Amino acid sequence: MLDIATAYNKYIFLGNEFLTWIWFLIEQEKDIAAIIESKEPISLEIGNSLVLENNLGDKSKEKITIKGDQAGLEEGTTALKKGAFVTELNLLCKMGEEEEYKFTIKGESFNITGLKTPSTQTTKSEDELEGIILEKAYLLLKVTGVIDTLFLKYIENRISDDWKSKGLQEINDWIHGS
Amino acid sequence: MGLISSTHSMSRYHIEGSFEATVMDEVRRGLIENAIPKQENEYEELSAGWTPYESPYNPDFEKFSFIFGTYFLFSLRIDKKSIPAKLVQKEMALAIEKKKEESGRDFLSKNEKSELKETILDVLMHRIPSIPTIYDILWSYEDKNLFLFTTQKAANELFETLFLNSFNLKPIRLFPYTIVETKSGFSADEKDQVLSLSPLKYVKG
Numbered sequence: 122m123l124d125i126a127t128a129y130n131k132y133i134f135l136g137n138e139f140l141t142w143i144w145f146l147i148e149q150e151k152d153i154a155a156i157i158e159s160k161e162p163i164s165l166e167i168g169n170s171l172v173l174e175n176n177l178g179d180k181s182k183e184k185i186t187i188k189g190d191q192a193g194l195e196e197g198t199t200a201l202k203k204g205a206f207v208t209e210l211n212l213l214c215k216m217g218e219e220e221e222y223k224f225t226i227k228g229e230s231f232n233i234t235g236l237k238t239p240s241t242q243t244t245k246s247e248d249e250l251e252g253i254i255l256e257k258a259y260l261l262l263k264v265t266g267v268i269d270t271l272f273l274k275y276i277e278n279r280i281s282d283d284w285k286s287k288g289l290q291e292i293n294d295w296i297h298g299s
Numbered sequence: 300m301g302l303i304s305s306t307h308s309m310s311r312y313h314i315e316g317s318f319e320a321t322v323m324d325e326v327r328r329g330l331i332e333n334a335i336p337k338q339e340n341e342y343e344e345l346s347a348g349w350t351p352y353e354s355p356y357n358p359d360f361e362k363f364s365f366i367f368g369t370y371f372l373f374s375l376r377i378d379k380k381s382i383p384a385k386l387v388q389k390e391m392a393l394a395i396e397k398k399k400e401e402s403g404r405d406f407l408s409k410n411e412k413s414e415l416k417e418t419i420l421d422v423l424m425h426r427i428p429s430i431p432t433i434y435d436i437l438w439s440y441e442d443k444n445l446f447l448f449t450t451q452k453a454a455n456e457l458f459e460t461l462f463l464n465s466f467n468l469k470p471i472r473l474f475p476y477t478i479v480e481t482k483s484g485f486s487a488d489e490k491d492q493v494l495s496l497s498p499l500k501y502v503k504g
Contacts, residue, residue, distance in 0.1 A: 135496065231473055232308070232450040250353070255368045258368075
């Protein structure tokens, strides 16, 4: 394994590409459950924030932040056309009939902030504490499992032989509107 | 924000390696040996250690459990003293005045001032209590996953050092590269392909 600090910086782009790909999947209404081979229905929606960054070549960066529950994403698509990537994304993930998760994920670190899981019991009596903990742990492992599996699917596509002719082509077409 | 709160912020780890002896005994030993001291050291600026999830201010792992179903749940407590800069400034001004009066001089040398500052910092460090911060940790030993409920860099670094010292297992922070290394079923060839990737450019046409 590479030195962790070196690898972190060298492969930041993979996380940002992944988040950009998620936006593509959402916009193109791709079947997330089919992609990660889940028996349970899974859907993703862009939540209330999206951050993009564009390296301008001279070590400076352009940062575009879109916030708001009903915010239009036109500025984001314009930024993509100019070469930007999504670096942070607020997502709404629905699983099964009722489960709803909302969180923000950063491309470079995969840090998750503001995660709201489906509601669990709130009473904290000793008897119930273990049940609440087990339920929370299950939900957290489930949603992070979906993120990891989806990310590894992206990587699988990215190193596949037909990436350039298929996967990349589709994203290019989406970004440039062909 | 801890495990049982309405929102969570967290960083994730893959735990490399496994225990040779009984898992629960090893975890218990690591937690007890590296629990945060019950009595705070008045001269220590920073102190970090484990404490039970249910008892953040009484680090008693004999009394409080860290085992919940198949998970280990406990907390990292970081006690930190921080001396406000304005307080140091005030104490310095008073001390300089006093020293001038005592010596009958109207100035102090650079060395005298830095000695005074050192003394003041020592006294304040002794007087000011530590502020504790608690970060919950959920460890799923079987599948080598661990959640640390914070994304603060300083807390992450303290956690990594303390965890390795306590359990002799290396926590590997999960981010794009390490997810490929630890969570994928990729072959060595496929991992090499990932390593050789370079950033994309989305170009028209």
